[in-house]
Amino acid sequence: MTAVDDISDSTEVVEMDDVPSQFFVEKHSWDGLRDIIHGSRKYSGMIINKAPHDFQFVQKHDESGPHSHRLYYLGMPYGSRENSLLYSEIPKKIRKEALLVLSWKQMLDHFQATPHHGVYSREEELLRERKRLGVFGITSYDYHAQSGLFLFQASNSLFYCRDGGHNGFIQAAPMKPVEIKTQCSGIRMDPKISPGDPSFIAFINNNDLWVTNIETAEERRLTFCHKGLNNVKEDPKSAGVATFVIQEEFDRFTGYWWSPAAPEDADGGRTLQLLYEEVDESEVEIIHVPSPALEERKADVYRYPRTGNHKHTLLKIAEIRTDPHGKIISAQNKELVLPFTKLFPGVEYIARAGWTKDGKFAWAELLDRSQQKLQLVLLPPALFIAASVDDPQWEELVEAMPEGVQPFIIYEEVTDIWINVHDIFYPFIQTTNDKITFLWVNESQTGFCHLYRITSLLQPGCQQWTREYSPADDDFKCPTEEEVALTSGEWEVLARHGSKIWVNEETKLVYFQGTNDTPLEHHLYVVSYESPGEVVKLTKPGFSHSCSVSQNFDMFISHYSNVSTPPCVHVYKLTGSDSDPLHKEPEFWASCPADYVPPEIFSFPASSGFQLYGMLYKPHNLKPGKKHPTILFVYGGPQVAIAGAPVTVWMAYDTGYTERYMDVPENNQQGYEAGSVALHVDKLPNEPNRLLILHGFLDENVHFFHTNFLVSQLIRAGKPYQLQIYPNERHSIRCPESGEHYEIMLLYFLQHVSGSRSLVALM
Numbered sequence: 001m002t003a004v005d006d007i008s009d010s011t012e013v014v015e016m017d018d019v020p021s022q023f024f025v026e027k028h029s030w031d032g033l034r035d036i037i038h039g040s041r042k043y044s045g046m047i048i049n050k051a052p053h054d055f056q057f058v059q060k061h062d063e064s065g066p067h068s069h070r071l072y073y074l075g076m077p078y079g080s081r082e083n084s085l086l087y088s089e090i091p092k093k094i095r096k097e098a099l100l101v102l103s104w105k106q107m108l109d110h111f112q113a114t115p116h117h118g119v120y121s122r123e124e125e126l127l128r129e130r131k132r133l134g135v136f137g138i139t140s141y142d143y144h145a146q147s148g149l150f151l152f153q154a155s156n157s158l159f160y161c162r163d164g165g166h167n168g169f170i171q172a173a174p175m176k177p178v179e180i181k182t183q184c185s186g187i188r189m190d191p192k193i194s195p196g197d198p199s200f201i202a203f204i205n206n207n208d209l210w211v212t213n214i215e216t217a218e219e220r221r222l223t224f225c226h227k228g229l230n231n232v233k234e235d236p237k238s239a240g241v242a243t244f245v246i247q248e249e250f251d252r253f254t255g256y257w258w259s260p261a262a263p264e265d266a267d268g269g270r271t272l273q274l275l276y277e278e279v280d281e282s283e284v285e286i287i288h289v290p291s292p293a294l295e296e297r298k299a300d301v302y303r304y305p306r307t308g309n310h311k312h313t314l315l316k317i318a319e320i321r322t323d324p325h326g327k328i329i330s331a332q333n334k335e336l337v338l339p340f341t342k343l344f345p346g347v348e349y350i351a352r353a354g355w356t357k358d359g360k361f362a363w364a365e366l367l368d369r370s371q372q373k374l375q376l377v378l379l380p381p382a383l384f385i386a387a388s389v390d391d392p393q394w395e396e397l398v399e400a401m402p403e404g405v406q407p408f409i410i411y412e413e414v415t416d417i418w419i420n421v422h423d424i425f426y427p428f429i430q431t432t433n434d435k436i437t438f439l440w441v442n443e444s445q446t447g448f449c450h451l452y453r454i455t456s457l458l459q460p461g462c463q464q465w466t467r468e469y470s471p472a473d474d475d476f477k478c479p480t481e482e483e484v485a486l487t488s489g490e491w492e493v494l495a496r497h498g499s500k501i502w503v504n505e506e507t508k509l510v511y512f513q514g515t516n517d518t519p520l521e522h523h524l525y526v527v528s529y530e531s532p533g534e535v536v537k538l539t540k541p542g543f544s545h546s547c548s549v550s551q552n553f554d555m556f557i558s559h560y561s562n563v564s565t566p567p568c569v570h571v572y573k574l575t576g577s578d579s580d581p582l583h584k585e586p587e588f589w590a591s592c593p594a595d596y597v598p599p600e601i602f603s604f605p606a607s608s609g610f611q612l613y614g615m616l617y618k619p620h621n622l623k624p625g626k627k628h629p630t631i632l633f634v635y636g637g638p639q640v641a642i643a644g645a646p647v648t649v650w651m652a653y654d655t656g657y658t659e660r661y662m663d664v665p666e667n668n669q670q671g672y673e674a675g676s677v678a679l680h681v682d683k684l685p686n687e688p689n690r691l692l693i694l695h696g697f698l699d700e701n702v703h704f705f706h707t708n709f710l711v712s713q714l715i716r717a718g719k720p721y722q723l724q725i726y727p728n729e730r731h732s733i734r735c736p737e738s739g740e741h742y743e744i745m746l747l748y749f750l751q752h753v754s755g756s757r758s759l760v761a762l763m
Contacts, residue, residue: 027751030744037743041736051075051567052086052104055557056143057550058164068092069555070169071571072150074138077104082114082137085150087163090555090571090590100590102571107163109174113137113154121156121187122300126700129730130247142191144198145551150177151193151201158182158191158203160214180214190240190254196262196359197270199326202240209240209256209276209318213326220328222318225278232301236282239316243279245305248701249656250351250421251497255279259381261359268324273317273381275362277350280312281305289700302700307651307658308665313350314340315364317384334384337398337465343407343476344375349656351421358429361408365425371418371660376411376425377476378436378458383407389467398465409476410436410456415444418660422449422495426503426510434458435481439503439510439529441495449493451486451501451512453529486532491515494522497641502549503529507581511549511556517541520601520613524549524556528582538572538586553581555589563599563615631750645695645702645731648678648710652703678710681717688720692749694742696729722749 028036052075059069069090074083085107094100114136120128133139141152148164159177163169182188184205194200199215207226212219223239240256247253256276264270281303288299305311317334336343348369355362361378382405387393413419426439435457443449461475487493494513502511508530513522516535523539524547539545543560550556554574561567570591576584599617606612619628647653650672651665662671673679684691691714695707707723714721724745726738733739 028747030748033744033747034740037740037747041740041743051559052569053559054140055548055559057548057555057557058145058148059550059552060169069550070164071102071557072107072143072163074141075104076135076137077106080137082112083135083139084108084111084113084137085141085152085161088590094589102569102590106174107150107161109176111154111177113152115156123187123189124153124156125730127189127247127253128734129701129732130244131253132732134732134734142193144193144195147198149193149198151191152177153189153191156187158188158201160201178214180212181217182212183219184210190256192254192256192258194258194262194272195260196258197272197322197326200272200320202256202258202274204240204256207238207241209274211272211274211320211328211331213328216326218326218328220320220331222274222320222331223276223278223333232286232303236284236303237278237280239278240274240276241279242277243281243305243311244302245654245656246349246351249654249660250349251423252352257354257362259355259359259362260357261355265321269322269329272320272322273359274320275315275317275353275355277353278314278316282312284309284311287703289703290698300698300700304700304703305655307653307655307662309655310348312341313348315350315353315362315379317362317381332386334386335388336379337383337385337401337405338389338467338469343471344377346373347375352423352425354425356427356429360430361427363425363427365421367419367421369655369659370663371656372415374413374419374421375409376440378408378410380405394467401465404460406461407476408436408456408458408478410438410458410478411440411454411480412477413442413444419444420449420496423497423499424451424493424495424501424512426501428505439486439501441493443492446488448490449495450488451493451510451527451529453482453484453486453532454480455482457481484532486510486527486529487512487514487516487535489516491517491519500548502553504553504581507553509553509581511538511547511553513545513547519611520544521562522546524558526582534582536582538574556586563601629750645699646677646693646706646710647702648706649676651676652705652709654701678706678713681710681713681719684714684717684719686719689722689749689752691719691721692724692746693721694724694726694745696726696731696733698727698729699731701731 052073054074056072057069058072071088071090073086075086076083077086086104087107088102088104138152138154141150143150148162149160150163151158151160158180160180161175161177186206188203188205191201191203194202199213200211201214202209202211206228208221209223210219210221225237225239227235229235242252242255256274259273259275262270262272284303284305287302287304289302290299315336318331319334320331321329323329344366346368347366349367350364351367352365353363361380364377364379366375366377382402385397385401387397420443422441424439424441428437430436435455437453437455440452440454441449442452456478459478492515499513508528509526510529511524511526514525515522516525517523517537521541522544523537524545525535525537527535538556539547539558543562543565545558545560547556547558555571557569557571559567559569568591571589572586573589574584575587599615601613602616603611603613650658650662662668662675665672693707693710695704697704711721711723726733729735729738733742
């Protein structure tokens with residue numbers, strides 16, 4: 001609920017005669033609530049959007065200058081309503097007696113990143129829904145450190161600019177970004193710079209993977225999965241695109257990955273490789289959601305993997321060869337030597353993927369449909385060949401493969417519940433060809449997510465490939481030589497929703513974020529991965545921190561807050577003896593302050609034995625000795641980081657979320673029926689003002705079907721209800737006017753509820 005600073009003239013104080021207690025209630029008219037909400041949203045929005053984010057440290061190598069680093073980030077400059085690329089100079093020295101506030105400097109000159117009238121393409125709008133993006137402007141960027149190249153999507157196009165790297169830094173005036181021209185029709189999405197050759201960038205257009213050279217303007221389509229048909233039923237394939245469930249339930253928003261290696265050929269040309277996911281959703285249900293352009297009376301058509309649906313997914317490599325001038329000589333797609341489903345039977349989800357730092361292996365986290373078995377797999381690029389198993393060339397290409405080329409399952413987790421997918425995998429460069437060491441987190445061993453250093457032996461299994469070869473369960477499994485716990489205890493290392501680790505291979509230290517002190521606070525810690533023991537906290541207690549560590553590990557930045565402090569940014573320098581890097585002390589360097597009115601934190605023991613926490617927002621005119629009506633706001637799902645519009649029939653929700661907790665419908669019919677509220681409306685009260693349902697009509701995540709079916713069941717049972725529809729909103733309310741109306745409606749309903757107990761279905 002929103003804290004209220006004052007009581008308007010529309011306030012009416014009443015006593016509610018609700019046996020056995022009396023409650024003190026402030027009643028406001030609709031207009032009164034509107035004034036309060038309008039003011040509070042403006043204030044809270046300013047606080048939330050003002051703090052910078054997505055930080056990138058770049059060390060300055062000009063020792064004669066006064067600054068040691070340049071810090072890049074996204075933020076909303078004063079007077080602007082959209083995110084932009086900004087930077088700050090971090091000085092080498094500071095005055096101890098002075099508070100240094102970072103000066104925000106514009107990188108871009110008079111650049112409008114938001115499309116005119118705030119109208120995004122359908123693809124961008126849906127990605128914003130999956131990422132839960134509420135801000136406008138530049139929402140992400142890619143940066144290539146060696147060349148100083150920035151790449152970002154804005155105003156329905158792609159742009160780049162350069163700062164840093166071998167080109168030096170801009171001095172004063174903001175720069176004009178360069179638009180990357182194209183012959184493609186439609187929007188270009190998910191742009192990425194090639195680490196091995198930054199003149200090449202890749203992007204997704206109409207569900208296929210493309211590349212372009214920003215120096216020569218040469219553009220090439222790499223995959224041909226999407227036919228471009230108007231009939232979705234006959235056009236089910238995509239390449240390089242993360243599907244709905246992967247985005248919504250697994251927090252993966254890309255479907256392709258550049259290899260960091262781009263080796264030179266004998267003639268001076270290069271070979272570039274991209275690992276990508278190809279998906280065939282032929283067996284996934286097609287649904288129709290009303291189009292935002294309601295006056296056209298059209299519907300958007302989607303493939304929605306309702307529980308029980310199935311898709312086919314593959315991993316492939318796109319390989320590009322260039323001449324010494326960067327001109328593309330050839331481009332071809334390579335498939336695994338045997339079909340993906342044959343090599344990895346039972347795999348439903350490619351949860352994460354990428355490359356080792358030297359490009360020697362592609363890697364993938366593979367998850368079965370029940371999400372109870374996870375395999376971490378290394379895939380040598382030579383395992384991908386330019387022919388499928390049915391092609392005449394297959395045998396010839398297989399014979400040319402180096403001996404012993406195979407997948408390596410270097411780690412496996414199996415549980416009897418479900419595995420939470422995480423973002424922590426750090427493979428070290430191999431020092432010997434027969435083993436690999438990496439950092440990983442595991443939750444299933446102790447019930448708490450902790451860091452481990454693991455060494456796996458790359459033990460050969462298959463020696464010869466044939467069309468008939470069918471791998472056994474342990475053919476590719478690698479024995480674990482060593483598994484060392486770096487952290488332990490009844491707390492966890494933060495490893496999901498974009499959390500990172502920073503590994504200093506020179507000092508053998510790993511920096512990570514976790515909850516070692518209290519579950520109420522996230523802190524930055526450091527521990528030795530060579531001789532684990534003491535875990536050292538680097539951030540200030542009493543706050544929750546989201547941190548970024550500089551490339552040379554001498555500074556870190558904390559985006560922090562607590563219930564009494566709004567989001568702020570502090571920069572710290574790590575000082576101390578190089579002989580004891582674990583115990584270097586963080587020294588405050590610079591700040592970005594702000595303030596707001598806080599809630600209170602409370603806790604209580606649960607029957608499980610764990611302490612549960614909550615936040616209490618009290619009214620400003622609290623009357624001592626009087627009871628006040630209380631709103632209990634709980635997300636009823638089995639996990640916490642999203643509140644959704646009400647799922648009323650679990651058979652109609654997506655596979656990734658539903659099957660993770662409830663198994664497939666045929667194995668748990670009783671559970672699906674018991675958990676579907678629309679099948680139990682007879683248990684709801686017969687009193688008015690006890691049930692309010694709110695739903696965006698265009699919701700492509702929790703479809704409006706859920707509310708439609710619930711309402712039909714309520715009518716059939718003769719139950720009272722209130723329904724508020726937002727015709728032009730999806731799963732999250734984006735339009736400021738709709739958001740304001742939603743909050744007013746919620747408060748107006750709550751102050752007119754009958755009795756002391758009410759059910760509110762929140763978006």
